Amino acid sequence: AKGSNVVNLIEISEGEKVTAMISVKDFAPDRYLTMITRRGVMKRTCLQEYEYQRKGGKIALNLDEGDELAFVFNTDGEQDIMIATRKGYANRFSEPDVRPSGRVSRGVRGIRLSPDDEVTGAALACPGKTLLTLTENGFGKRSPFDAFKTKNRGGKGVHCQKITDKTGPLVGIAAVDEEEDLMIVTAEGVIIRTPVAGINVYSKDALGVIIMRMKDENKIVNFSTVAKEEEAAEGQPEQAPEAE
Numbered sequence: 204a205k206g207s208n209v210v211n212l213i214e215i216s217e218g219e220k221v222t223a224m225i226s227v228k229d230f231a232p233d234r235y236l237t238m239i240t241r242r243g244v245m246k247r248t249c250l251q252e253y254e255y256q257r258k259g260g261k262i263a264l265n266l267d268e269g270d271e272l273a274f275v276f277n278t279d280g281e282q283d284i285m286i287a288t289r290k291g292y293a294n295r296f297s298e299p300d301v302r303p304s305g306r307v308s309r310g311v312r313g314i315r316l317s318p319d320d321e322v323t324g325a326a327l328a329c330p331g332k333t334l335l336t337l338t339e340n341g342f343g344k345r346s347p348f349d350a351f352k353t354k355n356r357g358g359k360g361v362h363c364q365k366i367t368d369k370t371g372p373l374v375g376i377a378a379v380d381e382e383e384d385l386m387i388v389t390a391e392g393v394i395i396r397t398p399v400a401g402i403n404v405y406s407k408d409a410l411g412v413i414i415m416r417m418k419d420e421n422k423i424v425n426f427s428t429v430a431k432e433e434e435a436a437e438g439q440p441e442q443a444p445e446a447e
Contacts, residue, residue, distance in 0.1 A: 214259045223275035230254035235303060238264050239274040239286055239313055241321045246310025247278065247301050265309045274325040283353060285334065286314045287324035287363055289372040293407075294360030295328060295351040312357040324376035332378040333404060336364040337387070337414065339371030339422040344411030345379065345404045365410045374423050383428045387414065391421045398431060 209221055225236065227250065234250040246264060253261060264272055276284075278298055287293040294314040301311060314322065326334065328348045337343040346363065354360070364373050379385070381400040388394050395415055405411055415423065 222272045225275060225277050227277065233280060235278045235280055235298075236263065237276045237278045237284065237298065237301070238272055238310070239322060239325045240264070240266065240270045240310075241273050242267065242270040243286065243288075243312060243314040243316050243322050244270065244310045245284075245286070245301060245313035246304050246308060247280075247298070248306055248308075249303055250277070252306050262307050265307050267309070273322055276325070276327060278327070283328035283348075284313070285326045285328055285351065285363075285376065286322055286360070287326075287336070287373060287376045288314065288316060288320045288360075289323045290317070290320045291336075291362055291364040291366035291373050292320070292360040293324075293334075293351060293363035293376065294356075294358050295348075295353050296356040296358075297353055300356040315357055315359045323373050326376045326378045329378045332380045334363065335377045335379045335385070335399070335402065335428075336411070337374045337376075337423060337426055338364065338366065338411075339374055339417075339424075340369065341413055341415040341417050341423060342370040342411045343402060343414040344409055345399070345402050346407045346409075347404065348378075350407045362408045365408055367410070370410060371422065375426065377426070377428055379428055382431050384431050385414070385426060386429055387423055387426045389415075389417070389421050390424050393421070396429075399428070 230251045232251055235247040237247040239245045282298045284298055285293050285295045333345040334348055335345050379399045383399045384396050385399055386396050403412055
């Protein structure tokens with residue numbers, strides 16, 4: 204089906220786009236919206252500050268010129284957060300390192316970027332899960348969260364994915380378990396679904412495996428995790444040699 208334009212649901216300015224949707228049961232005082240921008244700025248604000256609706260919406264973040272909001276999480280104030288970049292770096296730090304601030308504040312540095320890098324992924328380090336990384340040219344892997352030590356907020360981080368001309372830049376990261384499937388979307392509108400359990404676990408510096416083979420100039424642009432299908436999913440990942 205065609206669906207309905209989002210402007211029929213919320214007031215949105217020309218050129219603006221939806222970054223995230225968060226489902227909440229209530230606006231508990233011990234919950235936060237944790238936000239991360241393309242330039243590595245992050246902030247967290249008490250969820251209660253968004254309880255009362257305003258026709259035109261509410262300002263959630265004061266952005267620097269040229270920056271944009273990229274990721275939003277509903278957090279409890281005690282989680283570990285990972286921010287990853289296009290060049291394959293990731294920084295893990297504790298949520299309490301980011302002091303809560305008001306809706307209109309700018310926030311603080313979550314990861315230090317080189318001039319030609321940007322944030323392309325963020326995830327919450329969940330017990331019992333592994334970190335999935337995926338690149339534009341279809342390479343990906345899972346790595347143990349324990350491989351990433353908790354550091355100070357604002358650092359450069361460490362490699363979470365080896366990036367080469369063969370792999371292409373990092374598209375994103377996610378916390379996954381083996382009871383989920385991965386849905387991958389390309390720039391040409393092709394979608395595949397593959398089980399997370401079929402993606403091998405490698406070290407944080409490894410190249411990984413070919414999860415989806417790209418043709419011509421097609422690139423992976425996004426992915427999402429979904430509940431595992433009852434029957435075996437098509438598109439089992441093809442193994443590729445691990446990086447030296």
